[in-house]
Amino acid sequence: MALSLENVEALAPDQASLDAARKLLKPAGWPALASNGAGLVWGECQGSGATPYRVVISESDAGYKCTCPSRKFPCKHSLALMWMRAEGRQTFADGPVPAWVNDWLSRRRGPASEAPAASSAKPKASIEATAQTVPEAESDPKAEARAAAARERNRLEREAAILNGLDDLDVWLTDQLDRGLAGFAAQSAQACRLITQRLVDAKASGLATRLESLPARLFSLPEAVRPSAALQELGVIYLLSAAYRRQEELPAELKADVRQAIGWSFTREALLAIPDAVRARGTWRVFAALSEVQVDRLRRLETWLWLEADEGTPRFAVLIDFVPVATGAASGGYSVGDRLEAELVFYPSARPLRAQIVRSLTGAQTCDAPLHLPDLSLDAAYRNYEEALREQPWLGVWPFSVRGAKVRRQGTQLFLCGSVQNAVPLALPLQPAQSSLAAPLLQLEQLDAVGLWDGYRFNLCWAQTELGRWVNG
């Protein structure tokens, strides 16, 4: 059954959704549009997040799925795809059904036996009504000036609030030092709660999140390491606090790093408007897709990318999205192994890593080809990390690419090891959660690997071996 505009109207949860869907009908916003010729239609839509949303609809029963965090069903992206399909003006490429569409098909329950009774109180959404566009308000220079002044006032207030919060943070840190850090981990949950609340009030949300998640990070480490790890983490927090107070003395990139770490953020528009922001265009491969629920009930979705052609630009990039846990979205738009042609803009940083997609030139394609990793030993990759740490002392996770490594085991703990020819061979402990999944790699003499090092554990994300590709998760 082909979709009609009447179907789209009937499915729309409200008029606002249809209005929003109309704005998405431009083909430029859809780097990929395809169908299998048998009722399945899918596409990728660049929204406000770092990664495009993946949308699929089933024409036969008007089923739909979108990776956006919207709580409206169907969301504007699904409606827009149905609308484009119903109008028939866009060209949908014929192609094999991608794995993510098949995954959705295998999980869906199928159409409800009876359509839910339409609520009489719900006003009917109409496509015709969306055409009656509200004329944009004419720009008023006085109003704009007032708004700009208000924004500046708010900024100054926030700067002052943060500085006050940092003073309290120093007092709290001094208290912890008085008591000693040997036993900090044991009472860290209670100790961090109060100062976290204070930093949230002071609008230093980045620092607050870092402190709030500190107890969990400490408890994920072996007990013997916890005092040293607590000392390192609190040292970094003080360093950020001190750097923020003296941010005017820092180089522009490092200053941007500090401000982001404290809690200042960029909107997509602001990021795109930075004239000298680092940009990289090329073919990117997804080598990791991580999902973590934060203490603030937001799910942090990280999509790690590797640039296939080395043109002097950063080879690694990470797209970060935050979605409320309640939306149920557990993964981002891309899957490990996907290849996409895109231009990325990096957030200003001494070591640019976090990025946003400026525009996708193609939709993501599943790809089995290996990554062409540079000839870098584990030792050399670790030296790169140390160099990055020198430039950015609060560095969190850092990506590694390694050639000729080996996975070895002691007890249940796995290690990524470098060449045995070194005098003191480097052995990075893998995440404990990987002890089972990465166990088959123990049988291999040699592998090339890509992963993330957080200073304590290596998260092996991708390995190229004589048996083919191994990926985490």
Add this chain to the structure above:
Amino acid sequence: MNAATLKAHALPALLAGVGRQPLSHRAILDELGHGGDPATALKILSLTGQALRFERPLPPPGFSIEAGITDIQDRRPILPDPMRRPLLRLLSGKRPSDDLALALAWAFNRCKIRPHPFDLPRLDAFVRAHAELLGRTAQHWAEQQKDTAAQPRGYFDADQIDETTWKNAPPARRARYIAEQRKQDPAAARTLVESVWTQESADARVRLLAAFESGLNSGDQLFLEGLLKDRAPRVRSLAQRFLARLSGRSGEHPALMACLERIRRSTAGLLKKRPVLALELPATLKEHEARGWIRETFAEVSCEELASALELTETEMIDAAEKDANLLLALAWMATQDGRLDLLEQLTAGPLADAWEQLSQCGVPDLAMMPFDQRQRWAAILIGPYGVKPPASYPAWSWLHRSLEGPAPEVLIDSVLRSPRWLGQLLDDNKFTAEWMELLAALCRSSHRARLRALIAPLDPPLTLTALTLLDILDSMEKAGHDERTTTAP
């Protein structure tokens, strides 16, 4: 001041608490301020933390020795890459049905394919449950996952076994090997069994002894007499039965005596008297327990023994039992266990046309001793009477799948393909579930898969997605297995 100074003098104070152990080292304080200033302590904290961050992780004193790929020597080809993800979706998504997992495990064994080593952790439950069917690497994995400190052992997966390697094979395969050897040289086969007897578990001993059924002769007597003192009651009982058969005395066969106690014999007919047999079930037996009782009671008795004890030929025995459904079922079960397909055919062609459904309620028979062709013929005999209307009972189909451990004879899927009304009726009755589709796919032979795919593809995707994926995987496995054999054959 350097990292070493900080670690030697500041670190202990920071850990113990500067309230108790003030920071007092001159080299540090000279650069950062006086010890009583809180800001100085925070600076020292930050610098010490940073010094620690630059410490490289120390390698452990030693690493475990691991078995490498070359040590395990798994010569099976790996499942083709395009099928890995579908396989993972089938087996690690929502709980897979038992028939689906079994179909895949048997297909791995049949095609001599193995799962990709990287997928073993994701398929952990499946691999542990069916390790013996999945090749050496999977066996090695399953062994490693066991909590018990089991002795390391070799992993066995040879295509051909002989007297030097047979003892490493899985129990069912060893029993089959001994049965084959018994047909050629019973004494040599007995010697093989005697050489391993004391190291075997009770289950394995029962299986090996059951293989003595073929080629049973007086030369076995001494060995069997020794088994009358075996610690497993099942071994003692089986040995006693064989000894009774050798001496021709049914009185020494307790299982046979138990059967005879329940069979009432009478005569019928006016001019020509003919025997009539009836089975009396115990009065305390509930209706749903009857099938299980029949299976247990007749499990250790062969058709030949029963007929001989009743002083009838086997054909006469079946004729005499034609009015008693329970006895007919017992005879069908015995004929299946004995591999007496002629008798089973007589039963299904005559009074027990629904033997498939009846037998399916008795549990899955052990057909390990039947060669593949004989098993297929056994199934064809059961299916035959149904024509184009196979039973619409999922348990009966599942039972057939588990009995055959693989695809059914072509005639079964033929009957489904030739009668779309049968499929339509199931759909109308809402009986047809995704599990039904999976079972159809599992039982379908490669020659019929394209037609089955065409038949079910138009149905609702949630109903057919798993079944269609299973068909793809089975096709791919057979192709890869076949290709491998043709390319490596001398």
